[in-house]
Structure formats: structure tokens, C-alpha cells
Amino acid sequence: MTSLDDLKKRAHELREKLEGQLASATDSASLQSVRDRFLGRKAGEVTALFKDLGKMAVEARKDAGEALNALKEYSETKIGEAEARLERKLRESRLSSERIDVSLPGRARAVGSKHPLTLVREEVEDVFIGLGFDIFDGPEIDDDFHCFEALNMPADHPARDMQDTFYLEGAPPRLLRTHTSTGQIRSMLANENPPGVRVLCPGRVFRRDDDITHSPMFHQFEGLVVDHGISLSDLMGTLETFIHRLFGKEYPVRFRPSYFPYTEPSVEVDMGCSTCKGRRTGCRVCKQTGWVEILGSGMVHPAVFEAVNKRLGKVVYDPAKVSGFAFGTGIERVAMIKYGVSDIRLFYESDVRFLEQFA
């Protein structure tokens, strides 16, 4: 006959024994054998004690049962805790063994990029598309009429000196356009809904120049707006909007009278120098004036409308009724100001050390 006291004593001993064995069980196998030894259905020592319950006096059984259940619960909890602890430890050790050197660079892959002149061109196009412009592509090979004559630059005009021209062999005479202003004439001639015009003509142009600031091939964009009631005020508002979108509103914009044969009045557009921020002192970019020239522009000269009308054989753009403005600049020039590039030749040398800076 087992006495209640014996049983309680036994239970107490088992608790201590369990704690001792758990403390030395450091892997899952030894932990499993602890579980088997104490709670195993056949040979578990706690399980065995339950078998003694039947041998006890009836009145003691309730207390003894409670004591054994408490022991069993205690054992389950302790073993469970130890298992969880071990599992945590194992996961931690696995994670720590999987540690990588996060300071290594990312896996190499080829990186592409648009050309900086494409970036500028698309940005310029998008600003003007937002202002209701169409984008007009003209030919790179053109003739004297579209390039000079219709733009109020008849033969012997002094302004032709500044645009030394490449001519092609063969007849009829053809040339490489010296400016995208040809787009003014071509867009007016091709206009399906006259007299309104609002186009931007980006593209390649060619001049017989080759040095650090000139390339025989470079890029320009030309804009043209024609309609009833277009004024100098519209020119200035449009171009100020453009400059502020492209460079930021912090740059002041200055309009000053200038001269181009195909506009009257003609207007040079300056923006505050982005290099010295208008401080003037010692700045080589703006020659200490605080301003850099960014666009040439002006109100379309009546002679241009007259030349187009003559070619069309009827008065489509009557200078007494419609007016317009035109503007243009070099895409390289804008890119050089925007990105701080000092040598124009870098744009055409396909040097990856240059190109990769615009990815």
C-alpha cells in the first residue's frame, strides 16, 4: 500500500530529477529521451506513478490524483519549454550560419541609359506637349528656300555668314539644314488646319565649324506658334513657363531685344546663371553678367508669312490678320547648362564614362 506522503515525496523527487536532466539535455535527441523517461506511455516514471494510484487508499486517491496531475502538467510544461528553447536556439544558430556579407555589391548586370541629349529633348518635348504643341520632324537635307530664303535671308544676307553651310554634290542644289528653323516653313506649308500652328521641331543641324564649343553636327529645337492675336506677351509667357519647368522657378528669366532676320521684334531670352546663382563674381560661365543666353526668339517676321503664302500660291497666313512667335536653341546648349558639361564633343564620343552618368 503506497501512502500519500510517499507518493508526494516521490513526486517531489521526480520534479527535481526532471529539472536536473532538462538542464543537461542540450540537443533534441536527449530532450526526447527525457520526455520518454518521464512521460513515456510505457516506461515513463510519471506514467508509472499513475499506476500506483490504484494501490492507494480510496480516501487518499483524490489528493494523490491531484498531486500526480500537477506533476504531469509540470513535466509537460517544463519539457515543452525546454523543447521550444532548443528549437529557438537551433533556428538562431541556423540563421546565424546563413549570414551573408551584406556589404558586397549587388549582383552585376548590364545597365542601360538614354543619351543625355535624348533626356533633354524628351523633357523639352514634354513641356511643350503640355502647352498644346505638336512635335514636327523635318528632313536633315533641305534646300535654300526652306533654310534661308523663306526665312528672310536672301542671297548675300550677312546673317548667312554665321551659319556656314554644307552643300551636297549634284543638282538641284541641296544643303544640310543649318538650323531647325526650316521646321517653321515646312510646318506652315504642311499645315492641315491653317492658319493655326503650334509646333516644336527638334532635330539635327549642321554647320562647318569644329572646335571645343562647336561641332559640325549638333541638335536644336525650333518652336512656332501662329494664330489670330498672338503677341509678344504670349511669347514671353510661354518661354518663361518653359524655362521654369525645365530648370526650376528659382531662376529669373530676362527678355531683351535682339536681332534675327526672320523675327521682328527679336528677343533674346536669358536665365539666371545656374553656376554662380546670379552672384556674378568670378563666374566664367556667365562672364560675370549673372545671365546665360538660353533661347533666341521673336515675333514671326511678315516677310516669312509672305514667302510661305507665295509658295502656297494663296494668302493663307495674312500678316495683317495672323501673327506668331518663333523660338529656338541648341539642345546641347540646354544640356550643357543643365548638367554642367563643358566640352560639346563629349556628346558624340560614345564614352561610357560620360554616358553612365546619365543613367
Place this chain on the structure above:
Amino acid sequence: MKIPVSWVKDFVDLKVDAQQLADDLTGVGLACDGIEMFGNEAVLDLDITTNRVDAMNMYGVAREAATIYGLPLKPLPVDFSETGAPSSDVLRVEIEAPELSPVFSARIFDVRIGASPAWLKDRLELAGHRSINNIVDLSNYVMLEMGQPTHAFDLRNIRGGVLKARMAAAGEIVKTLDEVERKLSSTMGVVADAEGALAVAGIMGGASSEISDGTKTVALEAAYWNPLLTRRAAKALGMHTDASHRFERGADPAAGPTSIWRFANLAAKGGFATARPVQVQARATEMPARRLTLNLGHVDARLGAHISGEQSMRTLTKLGFEVAPVDPNRDQELSVLVPTWRSDVTREVDLIEEVGRHHGLMKIARSVPPSRRAAGLTHAQVTERRVKGLLSGLGYREVLHQNFASSAKADPSLGTVVMIANPLSVEQDSLRTSLIMPGLLEGLERNQRHGARDIQFFETGRTFNPGPDGPIETPRLALLVSGTTPRGWAGKARARDFFDLKRTVEEILARHTNAEIVMDREGVPPFLHPGRSVMIKLDGKIRGYLGEVHPDTIAAFALKDRPVVAEIEMDTLSSRDALAFTSFSRFPEVARDLSILAPTTASAADVIAAAKAKAGSTVRSVEIIDRFEGQGVPAGQVSLTLSFLFQGETRTLSSEEVERSMDDVRASFSEQGFGARGLT
């Protein structure tokens, strides 16, 4: 042009400092590029536009300043006393070519040649001119001050006592002051004496009549020379002088006589020359004054600002225009007489510019035109942007090259070249017929030179060939890959090859055309490797090529590695139709792989096509996922692993029917004599 502020102050009592003056002149269109200080003397560097010949002198700048500040403009001092016998006793002037010179004046001066007095020398030097002697310096001084070039001839060397304005005889020779013998043509003007040409009209004096230390008497000549004739002559002779610069742009036809008076006035001040009485003058034609009508409503409409009639009149009057209402009852219209020095003002709009620039452009409020119906980008432009975006995403860098190329190095297979009549060099004597040859290959070589060999480039641009109606511009897309895939710690780099670029070309075509695409070797150009290149045909028409660069071309361009290139006509690509949704099956896919041994001569495309045909209607794709030659594979054979994907459109496929399809494939391969390497 260098403008000493003190010189301008001779004619207008400026109260502003040099910086303010510079800013204000810039505001009316005489742009100041900088201010230089020489002691207390400020010198403005004005960039005067070619139309404003009237402002290319001190008095013209003073006129602008007087208009800006509303200050009086003082007249040029031209009083002087005369001594000796009349000029006409020893000199007469004649105009033989009225179209060359409508008005021609001269006067005799008794001179003492020597160094210039300080006031003369200092001012010339501030204005950027070297001092020579008092007479030459004074002539320059007058030109800088009032814009009229004059020329002093040593009277001893004028034969026959006459100066004539005439056209040169063809082949006539003049030795100019720069000691160069100039052979003239009959379209060039000269100043001549009774026996021959002394000077090239409006451009440069001659050595024979040049004044020297021994000169005692000079004939000072001042004339108006036809701008176009002067310009053509200067261009033909390759000359550009201070005088020609002014005459070409249209000098003041009334300034000739005045300039001689001004010379006399200043010579007296310097005490080194005295004027003889009587100015000899010939006048062949009158140059009528130009009268224009200015409608004030047009001023407002064109500027987009209201400017009062009073203000317009004030501005024009200050600038020397004579202004009066056309009709006292209609004050909207002004009759405006253009001063002789403003040859650039020929139309009403030119007057509007005068009013506008002195009103101040910065004072005009800014607006934007009302919105309108617009198309924005065309389909071709959208396509180009998309292709560029796709390629930069695929790891290609965009490059741009010159349109010029050497005709001697052009590849004949790319067609005839378009020649440039006046090239910069023989290396650039024609227009490119290809973006690859030479642009991209040269671009690659430049990069390889500094060690950059892992390259993927693309370029869009036009190529040129002659056509029946003139040169044809063809927009193209070109691609180049070379070197290896990027090197890094994480894996081995491998050489880029044909198939790298083929994949890119396939990606572009898949997205931008619905045409039937065929790539075959027929017609591959000679600069490509014949065994590693294809022509790209869309709907049966050759539209481009793709291939490894021929070893000879690699050598010719001094390239390393084995670059692969492609070129495609841009107008074959369209963003318009390429995107369309096709519904897909939601039933499970069944995958099967099959390895076979095929002869190395078998084309992969044929193997795939045959497999696809035999696999039945439920096969969705067949791909080659492994290709192996060498150890374990008999010589002359290649091991190919094909991956099949089956999928039902309307139901789940059973493994039995997939097996039946695979059996058909195996049987077919076996019939063709391909060995099986087992089903995996």
C-alpha cells in the same frame, strides 16, 4: 564693340554709373558682355547685332542712352576754319558707277604727320585700336565716333587730280595697305585716279597712295558704298575690315560730308592738320528718305501691351525719326520719316520694335496662348521613345554619332553615298550609309582604347542614299554588343555573342511589329561573319541585318573581342498595333522534357517546328533548354533537351494523353534517325 563711357558722355550728360548704363543698354538691345576698368575709365563691351550698324559707334550709343534717360543728345561739333587754296583747285571727284556709290566727297588737308596727341591716342586705345599716326588715328577716331569710314590719300600719289568711284577692270591689280596684291574682278568697286585703282572701295586703301612721314597734303575721302557689292567683294577677296563691316551692313548715306567736317574740327583741335576751303562732292543718285505709316493699334496688338501714342511718338522722335499724324483727325496713324542712319528700318513692324524695346520688354505682362486641339507625338515618335526605353531597360546605352563619313571607307554593299560638296575633311566627305559603319564601330574602338570592353550600345538616326528625287533619309535603329557580360564576385562573366543580340532584336520585333519575321543567311553583307549572321526579313522584305562583325572588319577598325551588330529600319516598327490582349487558359500546365541526339547540321528551328507539329494541338510551347556537344555525345552529333509545355484550353489534360503526344514526338524523331537520350 568697345565703348569707353567717357566718350559717350561727350554727347549725353549721363548721371548713371557704368554698370547701370550697361544694364540699361542691354535692356534696349545693345547687349553688354562685360565692363573693363582702365584706371577711372570704364569700357563697355557691347555685342551689337548685325542689323544695328547705326549703333556701332559712340554717337549711336549716345543716341540710345539719350532715349533711355530722356536726356538731350548734343550735336557733333563740326565747326572749323579753312585756309589755303580751294580743294577743287587740285582735286575733283567723279562717280562712274552710280550703283556702287551714289555720293562721294573729299577735301584737301595740309598735314604735319606725327604721333597722335594723348587725347586721341588714349581714346583709340580704350576702344581697342592701335595708334599709328595722327592722320590715320583721326580717321579711325571719326569712324568709331560716328560710324563713317574715311580714307586719307597722299595727294602726291593721286594722278590726274581726280578720285573716281568706279568698278574695277577684270584682272585689275591693287596692292592693299596690308602689302597683299589683290587681283580684282569687274564686280568689285575701286577708288581710282586717272591712271588706275588706288583702293578697294569700302574695304581697304592701297599701298601706292598710303600716307607716310613725308606726306604734306592729303585728300580725305568719304563715300557711301553699296552694301551688297561691298559684301560680295570682301567675301571674294577674303577680307574683313572695320570699314567693310560697316558698309556691308548699310552705312548712313548722309554721313560722308559730315565726317569730313568732323575730321576738320578735330584736326584743328589737335593742331596737326588744316582744311582747305571747298569740299568737292559728286552725287549720282538721290537716296530717297523712307516714310512709313505706324498704326498705334498694331503696336499694342503685336506687343500685347498698351503703349500710349504719346510714348510711341516720344521714343521715335528721340531716336531721330520724324513723326506726325497722317491726318490730324485720325491720331491712331502716324507718318514716320526714317532717319538716314537707320537702313534696318523698312517696315511698320520695325517701328513697333523701336517702341517696344524702349518701353522695356520686362514691363510687358506675360500670358500664354489659349489651349487648342493638339496631337502631341506622332506614332513614329511614340515608337522611338518606347524602343529607347525598352533598350535602356535591357542594358543598352544610347550613343549619338556624326552624320559624316569617309566615302573612301564606305561599304559598297550599303549603297551609293551622298557626297558633300564642301566637306571639312576627306574623312567627312559624305553622309553615312549606316549607323554601324563607321559610327558604332568607331565608338566601340574609342571605348576599348581606355579599357571599356563590356559594351552594349544603341543608336537611332538617319542614313542617306541617293534616290531618284534626291537623297533619301532612312531612320534606323542600330545595336551593338561586345565583350563579356558584366564581371562580378557572384558568377563568371561570359563572352557576348550572336544570341545575346538576337534576343534583343526578338524582343524589339515582338513588341513593335505584327509582320511575319524571317531571319536567314541569304544576302548577308560582306562586313559580317558569313556563318554567324542573318538578314532580317519582315513580310518577305529585307529590313535589317544581325550578325557578328567579320574578322577583316574587326581588324580594319582595330577592334578587340567579337562584336555583334544589328541594324533595323525604324519605320518597320510601330507601337500602334503591337499591344493587344489574348485570353489565356486557366487549366493546369503539364511539363515534359525530352533529350535527343541530332546531327550538328540540323537547324534548331527545324527541330522545334517538327516537335511542335508532332506534339498535337495541346502543346503550348517547345523550347530548347539545353544544348551540348562533346564528351559523351558522338562526334557530329549534338544533344538537345527540349522542354514541352502542354495545356488544355477548356479542360485539364490527363497524363495519358500527354504521354501519347510525347510518344508521337519520340516516334517522329526516331524515324528521322535522331537518337533518344531518354525521357527525363
